[in-house]
């Protein structure tokens with residue numbers, strides 16, 4: 001799933017690699033899925049995109065937007081995997097959309113569970129997209145400790161840390177993936193309630209959000225995700241499906257994987273006890 005470090009990494013790669021390329025053709029799904037969402041009529045994607053040139057790209061929250069000339073945009077939400085290549089034999093067999101370019105390269109979009117691929121002219125009418133692009137990014141200088149603690153104090157006391165950080169788009173781009181290492185580094189449990197946090201823990205949490213997201217971005221995203229070229233990110237996750245069978249890197253105790261609020265959580269019961 002694309003979260004903030006991947007959204008920014010992939011958009012940078014698109015800007016660097018795809019700028020100036022013109023779309024020559026658009027191919028619809030080889031394996032249509034009802035959990036892939038499009039904007040308007042999919043048949044119109046061809047006339048919207050063919051002949052248009054890529055100008056730039058921007059990643060925010062859980063979206064990557066690709067900007068073309070003539071005010072055309074293709075916006076990708078979390079859950080969509082992009083893959084760029086220069087040899088058509090590497091096109092994934094089960095794609096939801098495929099673009100080809102004037103230099104015989106391609107960009108494919110595949111979806112494992114659900115995802116959105118929206119082509120449009122002008123503005124996209126999608127609340128998640130608006131929130132992703134209008135909210136203050138946790139990586140921006142406007143995301144200060146004061147701002148974060150004020151956000152925290154507005155919430156209900158019985159909200160858990162996972163619910164606070166990763167639901168309702170309070171912090172677009174912080175999802176159930178990056179959340180795990182943020183909480184580990186802050187020594188806080190995903191189930192812990194906001195009311196139980198003391199001031200020093202709130203500060204630790206803020207610092208951990210800044211540190212972990214910056215580190216993930218600097219390393220080109222997480223090792224559980226792939227970039228534009230199908231390569232895993234260089235950030236080694238501490239807590240993820242890749243690591244939970246290994247001992248805790250701090251106390252060497254056993255890590256836990258549990259299902260909580262519609263997704264797996266990973267934690268060390270020793271280093272992150274529920275208070």
Ligand SMILES: [Zn+2]
Pocket residue numbers: 248249250251252253268269270271272
């Ligand atoms: Zn531990």
